[in-house]
Amino acid sequence: MLTKEKILSINISKGKRDEFVQSIMDLGSKNKPSYVCVANAHMLVEAHWSKAFQKVVNDADIVTPDGMPLAKSFKILHGIAQERVDGMSLLPLLLESSIAENLAVYFYGGSSGLVEHTKSFIEKDFPLLNVVGMYSPPFRYLTEAEETLVIDKIANSGANIVFVALGCPKQEQWMAEMKDKIPAVLVGIGGALPVLIGLQKRAPVWMQKSSLEWLYRLVQEPRRLFKRYVVTNTVFLYLLLRAKIKTRRVEDGVAGQKISDPAAERANF
Template identity: 30%
Template sequence: MATDVVPIDLTVSPSGGKRNVLGVLVDVIDYDAAVDRVVEAAVRRRPFILTALAVHGVMTGVGDLRHNARLNAFDVVAPDGQPVRWALNLLHAAGLRDWVSGPELMLRVLWRAAVEDLPVYLYGSTQRTVDRLAAALTLLIPGLRIAGTEPSKFRAALPGEEVEIAGRIAGSGARLVLVGLGCPRQESFAHAMRPFLDMPILAVGAAFDYHAGLLRPAPRWMQRAGLAWLWRLAGEPRRLAHRYLVLGPRYLLRLAAQASRLWTPSAPGPAAHRPAELPPV
């Protein structure tokens, strides 16, 4: 007897395209559109790379033109945090009502992956973290299939090693990859691996630690006030002092210069999808 088959809706929510923020092309996009684009690429088995950039990620591109070109090659660079959302609205009248948090985006993608029966691969961080993360996600999201996990080796890849990593990911049956290597290592990894994997690669940074229960997110009121950086600085002052106390003011100065048209940053063209250098692994 014939059964009714419910087709997968591949209609992708619209986004507002890319805009120049200090030379980095950031997408005017919300959660729904970002999740739709990831799932559409996973279902159609298309290469796709996404990252969610906060101030530190943008400033990393500002300080390194080669990395800037990598970022501008991403399919989606989502605005992670109020300061990047504010920049899009100030510079380009984007009208974004919310930012796209990496940890929240990760969960929304995984809920959809469970519904669409898309197995996922977790790459990065330490063995302890990915083990805890896999266990936590399996409990949180019924039906989620984790095809494999692999911790970071905390070094540059050896010649040919990126092909071996891609082989393990593809061989696991995964349909999308989540990468938690920290900025900018995870963006370099995703950019380098794109030619070898016909699936989305999402650079989600500290989301691994948050969802593994190793970090606590800032209270929502601090996030809305653009003070999530202060919460993280209080928790890890030695590691994050330069990021927030040096790069933060530089970001604001450059943003003011761009907004007042005293400075017009160039946006380096997208780097070739297959870079000359080996990725960090």
């Protein structure tokens, strides 16, 4: 299993993209009740503001560094080179691997229109994918009876992987609640699905590599994403700077203790 490093308030898994894919496949093939969070700056700030949500993310079996700022934070805070493992790139890789390893998948979340587009896209681009179900929940809290029915339907579908598209933080909270009720790996894919099936466009590669993909999405959906990107990105940068200063002070303090150690001074003499 992938190991994790603490980035501000959450523990993020580290490794190469293909290692993330294989780790998720392993969980799915074993039908292990588990869940995967695809983390970006927005999720990290939400976790900073809410201890309950922080626990939800930290209890995940795998947390991918979705945003480029999070991937770069590994280098800034821990001196570790970490590539970005974003949901938009991860989702098609998981679909391809599911076909190769003959794993069944289930899609949960999104509007009825999104579900219909997903069906058409899968039939055309991933015809060999074993899709055992798709469900668009109502835009309200489910009753206890409805929730039990949904859980039973997914649990009895034979799904190895459940792709959850409810948006952050709702999808992460749902996965945490469902973990011990559904024998599959739950993967929060958020906004990756609309991009994959062509309902939204992805930023050019140069913007992805320059940590500007958020700006491209903001221009596409300014009303919905203004607070998420402008406000949370600013908070994230502040928290990262504060953590870096704290780390530097600790490192300087340790270095100072070594220099002032009489035994060390005698040894150097």
